Ligand SMILES: Nc1ncnc2c1ncn2[C@@H]1O[C@H](COP(=O)(O)OP(=O)(O)OP(=O)(O)O)[C@@H](O)[C@H]1O
């Protein structure tokens with residue numbers, strides 16, 4: 395696959411950037427700005443370093459940024475210059491200035507822009523679009539899950555002028571956040587992947603979550619395209635909001651009224667073969683990652699590729715190259731005791747929708763290849779008052795996937811654990827670390843092991859532990 399070369403033009407001229415940021419220059423900016431960074435661990439030569447205050451204060455890293463090659467740093471007026479610092483752009487608030495740069499970056503580009511939100515599947519869909527549209531033209535997309543109040547403006551401000559397709563992930567944990575971010579992105583096309591009980595603690599109901607996702611429509615022009623999941627119970631509500639805003643709805647899913655409809659699918663242990671119709675045109679393609687949720691997300695991607703006017707036949711080949719990222723379904727085979735353990739690492743996040751998807755994936759593995767299906771499950775966070783009920787509700791998916799053993803940890807996962815039939819019940823512990831011994835003893839060669847929980851439940855050490863069960867390398 396050939397990816398178009400990245401532009402050699404500088405991202406920003408220093409003069410333009412200083413004026414856009416409304417700043418004053420202290421010292422000398424040495425080079426035109428080639429990129430923008432907020433993290434000295436990944437900063438590139440010639441980057442602008444933006445000192446943001448998040449979990450840490452970026453101002454503590456300004457000097458390190460210059461050491462690593464920064465061309466300039468965007469800092470607050472009161473920052474005291476340190477030994478080794480280069481050209482500083484002093485502003486009232488670096489985040490506000492980054493947002494200003496973001497708006498200008500959007501305004502000066504002719505890119506066709508797609509914004510992706512939804513309770514789950516944002517990054518997966520964004521990655522599919524990044525790969526697919528990359529075959530059609532110069533594509534710029536959010537890094538990782540950079541979808542919040544700094545991730546979105548950072549991604550926009552990094553967008554080269556000659557970008558042809560832009561793909562932006564937009565997330566939220568509270569009402570009003572998407573509205574603010576999407577106005578900056580000003581997309582031509584919006585996608586709401588799905589609406590599920592995620593971040594429920596901040597909302598009174600799942601329909602309130604749907605309303606918050608509908609804020610994506612506030613950034614679309616009249617007649618803009620909003621891509622909605624026809625199979626989701628909140629479709630009617632979202633379609634009504636789209637109608638109020640005179641947007642064009644493109645529906646995807648399995649429902650017979652879909653514009654982009656899955657006609658058939660062959661779900662394999664490592665990939666999926668899909669036949670879909672896109673406004674009546676039949677398309678066949680392979681997705682390089684296993685699981686029905688990838689198939690559903692791909693339908694939204696197809697709808698967006700078509701809506702921005704790119705050629706589907708050119709783009710779809712890229713879907714074969716997609717793979718589940720670390721912590722979100724990445725698979726590895728561990729050689730142990732003369733056989734293999736299949737490890738499915740879902741330790742990065744968890745909510746009822748992604749738990750259901752991950753359990754279904756485990757259940758789709760061939761019995762002939764894997765002796766037992768083992769699920770190691772930790773708490774799904776931020777579910778509010780219904781948390782125990784939602785955890786207990788996973789039982790149906792455990793049974794449907796015919797999981798042989800469930801090991802559980804976390805106070806809410808206790809609700810599932812207590813509901814499990816004795817035949818499927820493994821060990822329980824209050825914390826992930828206390829489950830270590832049970833996991834060490836309970837996983838063996840021939841098992842397929844899926845580990846999932848919210849990031850805060852700290853499932854990653856258990857992933858490491860299963861990896862360590864592998865034979866020592868000789
Ligand atoms: N359409 C879907 N339906 C159900 N589960 C899904 C769907 N898409 C992805 N998932 C599951 O959700 C997990 C997270 O997927 P992804 O990273 O694409 O979501 P996200 O919306 O970007 O999440 P975040 O809010 O953390 O950025 C994956 O591990 C996958 O198992």
Ligand SMILES: [Mg+2]
Pocket residue numbers: 516517518538539541563
């Ligand atoms: Mg994401």
